[in-house]
Amino acid sequence: MQPIIIVLIILVVLVFIALIKTIQVIPQASAAIVERFGRYTRTLNAGLNIVVPFIDSIRNRIDLREQVVPFPPQPVITQDNLVVNIDTVIYYQVTDARAATYEVASYIQAIEQLTVTTLRNIIGGMDLERTLTSREEINAALRGVLDEATGKWGIRVNRVELKAIEPPTSIQDSMEKQMRADRDKRAAILTAEGIRQSAILTAEGEKQSSILRAEGEAKAAALRAEGEAQAIRTVFESIHAGDADQKLLAYQYLQMLPKIAEGDANKLWIVPSEIGDALKGLSGAMGNFNPMAGMGGGSGSGKSGGGNGTERREQPPID
Secondary structure (H helix, E strand, C coil): CHHHHHHHHHHHHHHHHHHHHHEEEECCCEEEEEEECCEEEEEECCEEEECCCCCEEEEEEEECCCEEEEEEEEEEECCCCCEEEEEEEEEEEECCHHHHHHCCCCHHHHHHHHHHHHHHHHHCCCCHHHHHHCHHHHHHHHHHHHHHHHHHHCEEEEEEEEEEEECCHHHHHHHHHHHHHHHHHHHHHHHHHHHHHHHHHHHHHHHHHHHHHHHHHHHHHHHHHHHHHHHHHHHHHHHHHHCCCHHHHHHHHHHHHHHHCCCCCCCEEEEECHHHHHHHHHHHHHCCCCCCHHHCCHHHHHHHCCCCCEEEEECCCCC
16 A cells, blocks of 8 residues: 555656646746747747646746846047047847847847947047047947847847946046136136126216216206296396386496406406486486496596497406
8 A cells, every 4th residue: 555655646746746837927028938849839928828848848038128237337449549438328128039049149248249349339430529529429329230230139229328438537637627727718708708898887877877967967057047038038027017217227237236346357347328327317316426436437438438339448457
């Protein structure tokens, strides 16, 4: 009985192992390559799959999701014979599990070497300045070459990125000095432009202020002239309305004589000949007061000058 039990146990174990090998569960976004006696049979997709135990075998399980692979810095020589180190990142995805398994031994290593050689070809036709400022151009050219070469491997390169482009230390120092000089130059230009703009605005402000001041003075003068004209007009109308006689005019003239004599430059007076008659009439009205006596007897000569003429008298200079 004991040998039979052992045989049954062995059969159960074999059946259990066969069931395990028969049922294959493939995760989502994955694929498996099945070989029968070492030859490719089919590709298992995600889900529950049945294979023949001990005849079919799983060769390779491949992740179909997009993969990100960073490559170490690679020294590349530019057109102007400068060595730069370039870090790259490749975004790829396996589209054909069979081709990725049988068309290339290691597609990761193949992509890395292809990236290095393509970079050397692209950067070799550019100088350092263009290399530093043409990342998009380099990425597009590198992606085009990689996508074309990896298509037969069942690989699709979705994107290529240059993480860093590091020139030599001496070149970095020179670039920093040049950038500092450019910043200082721009700062000096902006300062000079600010001073120039400030001077222009100041001059414009002074000009506008002068114009406004002149306009204000002109308006003030016009208003003063208009006021004086209005005052003269009012006085003239008042005189005509009051029917002033020669006596009143003579009295007003006598009041104005001190103001006429105030300046040092007033050496010549022009006295109308009619003023003598008016003053005589005024003296007759006020008694024996003779207003022309203080003028050195000039009334007689003024009367002799004719009824419609004028008489000039010189005022002695006032010390």
